[in-house]
Amino acid sequence: MRISMDLELQDTPGQLMHVLTPVSDLGGNVLSVVHHHDKKTFRNTVPVSVIFDIEEHMLEELQKGLEKSGVTIVRIGKMRLRARTHILLIGHIIHTDLMQTIDEIDSTGFAEVQDLSLSMPAIDDPSSAVVTIMATGKEELKKSVEILKDIAERKDMLVIVPIDESGISGGLSNAG
């Protein structure tokens, strides 16, 4: 999960290490650090904005660690649902309980159905839908697509997913 944190650090050298080291120790990956030297507070601290990726369950431990080393946390923002994909479904989408299909994605906590356009030609004919799924990250998006594929198999729907644009599917590491 991507986190944005607004912090206040003492204006003495080495303070930033109190932030970056615990993030890194907990498996996080720092993406951006901005010092707002020009906005020094009346407490003589410097506001700092940090953006990093970290597993959600590590966040509490990180918070404790930061507070213990004297870092003031002003705000924590969880930047949710950064990854998006469109998926085509063909089959008896309504009659196989559309709500349940959506709920199963939404209940993951890391992905949700954000948009759904449906076309129902006739009562006995298969319907078609394009579903937009958003997730907290690329891995989570992949997981939610797998969940949708499983649902579709149970409900005898055809799923059409986008071609992997990051390169040829299957990854480069196991290429023969």
Add this chain to the structure above:
Amino acid sequence: MQDSTSLFKLSIIGFGAVGQGVAKVVQNMPQLKVVAIADSKGVALMPDLEDVLALKRAGQPIANSDLTALDVIRIVDHDVVVEVTPTNIDDGEPGLTHFREALKNKRNVVTSNKGPLVAAFGELTQLACTQGVGLRYEATVGGAMPIINLIRDTLAGARVLGIRGVLNGTCNYILTRMAEEALDYDQVLSEAQDMGIAEADPTYDVTGIDTACKVVILANAFFDRNATFKDVNLTGIERITQDALQLARQRGFVVKLIGDVQELTVSPKLIPLGHPLNVNGTLNAASILTDTAGEITVAGKGAGSIETASAILSDVLSLMRGRD
């Protein structure tokens, strides 16, 4: 020029659309000589190509001897067996026997027939290797679109990491027409059958079997997979609705049947409109991902008698150059 030694001699085994295409193209190539043509009814020895093509067009038998196709392969002196009998996905026959006999008799094999390669790729390439002859099959994948020789020769300095593509012109035609004209699957399939783009029994194309065969051939040729048809995870295009294609279009996608060689899958995929694999009509396209050359995409006519013959002739001429 000493004709008898410098000529490269071929037999054409199978005289359907592709075999006739080969005969037509060979007419303009003085360095090649067709010594025998076999169709399902018999064998024409030392045929006059114009005459046999005319006989075939008129629905007349072409045979002028009592020989069988296997006799030709075994006893008639020639360099290359052009094996272009129809693909049989079940056991590869009769092509498989033709391949084996040709290789055992130290004749090169050039083919558009996927069946034997899908059934016994490892055995056949091994046999060709031990016999010191060539087994070439550019025409089995993508018709006129170069892919196998492109990878093997032109991209020889790069390692291939993945290949995927639109490898069946019939499916691509159906999906393109459905999307562009907002027509139903059944309507477009009938139209394709009328135009000769789809077979009377379209199963082989629309269920993805044909694409899967090509995936197997590429996987075996470039990834040492020793895969067979059963290893491919297969989803066809029969269930795709034109509504689905319209919905996809509104989001900036088309749907194509994609064969993925690395994954051994064949399935319809959403392709962004600007993607290089978004080719229309009966065209084929393939993207090759390499370590040093990045991604390379080729497109071309995936079927047709003369187009497929062009791929066969490229293999024949490359074998001929190897001999000289």
